[in-house]
Amino acid sequence: MLEWLGLPPDESPAVGGPNAPYVQSERLERHQAYANQLLQAGKAYRSFETAAELEQMRQEAEQEGNSYRGYDRRYRDLEPEVAQRRADAGEAHTLRLKVPLEGHTVVQDLLRGAVTFKNSELDDKVLVKSDGFPTYHLAAMCDDHDMGITHVIRAEEWLVSTPIHIQIYRAFGWEEPQWIHTPWLLGADHKKLSKRTGDVSVESYRARGFLPEALINYLGMMGFSMPDQREIFGVQDLITHFSWDRVSLGGSIFDIEKLKWLNGKYIREVLTLEDLANRIWAFAPPTTEKPENFDAVVKMMAQRLETLADFLPKTAYFWSEDFAFTEKALQTLEAGKAILSDLLPQLEGLETLDPTSTHDLFAAFAAEKGLKLGKIMPPLRAAVAGTLESPDLGSLLEALGKERVLTRVRRALA
RNA sequence: GGCCCCAUCGUCUAACGGUUAGGACACUACCCUUUCAAGGUAGUGACGCGGGUUCAAAUCCCGCUGGGGUCACCA
Numbered sequence: 125m126l127e128w129l130g131l132p133p134d135e136s137p138a139v140g141g142p143n144a145p146y147v148q149s150e151r152l153e154r155h156q157a158y159a160n161q162l163l164q165a166g167k168a169y170r171s172f173e174t175a176a177e178l179e180q181m182r183q184e185a186e187q188e189g190n191s192y193r194g195y196d197r198r199y200r201d202l203e204p205e206v207a208q209r210r211a212d213a214g215e216a217h218t219l220r221l222k223v224p225l226e227g228h229t230v231v232q233d234l235l236r237g238a239v240t241f242k243n244s245e246l247d248d249k250v251l252v253k254s255d256g257f258p259t260y261h262l263a264a265m266c267d268d269h270d271m272g273i274t275h276v277i278r279a280e281e282w283l284v285s286t287p288i289h290i291q292i293y294r295a296f297g298w299e300e301p302q303w304i305h306t307p308w309l310l311g312a313d314h315k316k317l318s319k320r321t322g323d324v325s326v327e328s329y330r331a332r333g334f335l336p337e338a339l340i341n342y343l344g345m346m347g348f349s350m351p352d353q354r355e356i357f358g359v360q361d362l363i364t365h366f367s368w369d370r371v372s373l374g375g376s377i378f379d380i381e382k383l384k385w386l387n388g389k390y391i392r393e394v395l396t397l398e399d400l401a402n403r404i405w406a407f408a409p410p411t412t413e414k415p416e417n418f419d420a421v422v423k424m425m426a427q428r429l430e431t432l433a434d435f436l437p438k439t440a441y442f443w444s445e446d447f448a449f450t451e452k453a454l455q456t457l458e459a460g461k462a463i464l465s466d467l468l469p470q471l472e473g474l475e476t477l478d479p480t481s482t483h484d485l486f487a488a489f490a491a492e493k494g495l496k497l498g499k500i501m502p503p504l505r506a507a508v509a510g511t512l513e514s515p516d517l518g519s520l521l522e523a524l525g526k527e528r529v530l531t532r533v534r535r536a537l538a
Numbered sequence: 539g540g541c542c543c544c545a546u547c548g549u550c551u552a553a554c555g556g557u558u559a560g561g562a563c564a565c566u567a568c569c570c571u572u573u574c575a576a577g578g579u580a581g582u583g584a585c586g587c588g589g590g591u592u593c594a595a596a597u598c599c600c601g602c603u604g605g606g607g608u609c610a611c612c613a
Binding site for chain 2: 182236279281388
């Protein structure tokens with residue numbers, strides 16, 4: 125999906141890279157070795173309480189009206205030899221980080237500056253679970269260090285766990301990366317975007333007919349603005365003009381309406397007609413064989429689409445005789461039958477239904493009958509398209525072709 | 539509740555001490571027009587509140603209020 129968006133990763137489980145393996149489970153031994161290093165150095169300790177005991181502690185704190193203050197560190201000062209013996213005896217245990225009890229940990233965040241946490245508020249986080257697997261905290265820090273990560277860019281929700289991450293780095297004696305906590309992408313309810321409040325998977329936007337260029341462009345304008353204020357920009361523009369000091373910190377609400385507008389903008393102004401036709405064909409072909417008028421239909425629809433998914437429902441009458449009529453179209457047809465039957469022979473007389481010929485015909489017919497075009501065109505439009513809302517009638521008739529137009533008019537009059 | 543982050547139109551944002559607070563989406567009106575779109579023009583609409591600092595504050599400081607996040611052997 126990142127490839128689809130135009131953001132191929134330099135390294136990943138799929139493409140490989142110099143820091144392989146990239147699958148966390150394949151790095152288990154490294155994580156365990158690192159954990160052991162911390163234990164030997166006295167920076168971490170074995171802890172024997174059960175999950176049930178922890179849950180009980182939490183509930184008791186809640187009943188007393190006090191909010192949970194974190195793990196009570198009951199095994200922090202257990203003699204290492206005793207802990208070792210209990211572990212050797214097979215007693216289930218976790219490995220916890222021995223965070224400093226006093227002083228402060230300062231997170232230097234590139235966007236927010238210095239964020240200070242009291243060490244007394246920190247928790248002795250579990251590094252290795254009782255099943256022997258590392259927690260995210262341990263695994264991610266070890267992997268980041270091993271892989272030479274210089275900038276940790278993640279959402280704001282991670283900010284409060286960063287002091288723990290810094291303490292892990294310090295326990296190992298490693299140099300910290302640059303921390304950057306980005307602002308929220310919110311749903312219409314002003315809360316973290318979720319499935320309830322909007323789609324969160326890139327795939328669902330692809331499936332709904334959004335263009336990757338429009339999606340990445342839209343995402344790029346959430347919490348960021350181009351130096352010259354332009355709103356239409358691509359990944360390459362982002363690469364050349366991005367700077368952290370143009371990132372705003374307030375969370376932004378994902379507005380599907382603006383995404384649709386932007387997508388339509390790409391459809392009608394950025395993509396070439398050829399490109400658009402190819403994408404529509406790949407997204408949802410209306411027929412098995414590409415019809416000869418396909419490109420012409422795409423051309424007349426380009427200004428009327430917000431997403432690729434709009435194409436099929438709006439063009440059904442081009443691909444089949446079995447298209448629906450709207451209520452208004454039926455009424456207009458009924459009221460205009462007389463006009464239509466007078467018009468039919470004249471249409472039959474035309475060599476081809478190109479826009480020039482038909483327009484001339486309508487003008488002459490209108491003059492002869494003393495009618496306005498507004499009386500003549502709607503019934504014809506209704507007869508051939510089943511709707512009163514369509515592209516320009518001239519192009520429409522041409523794309524349909526004389527044969528189909530006449531057939532549909534006759535059918536409407538029958 | 540403790541701790542942490544954040545705060546300009548309904549929404550996305552510009553402004554980096556001095557502007558009639560600008561643009562975009564949406565909305566409304568008008569123009570164009572064979573309908574629908576697209577396009578054009580105009581309009582409605584914001585600096586959360588209170589103190590400072592300063593000749594001057596949306597911009598800097600403090601407090602309040604409001605919103606969000608986080609308090610797992612999940613990430």
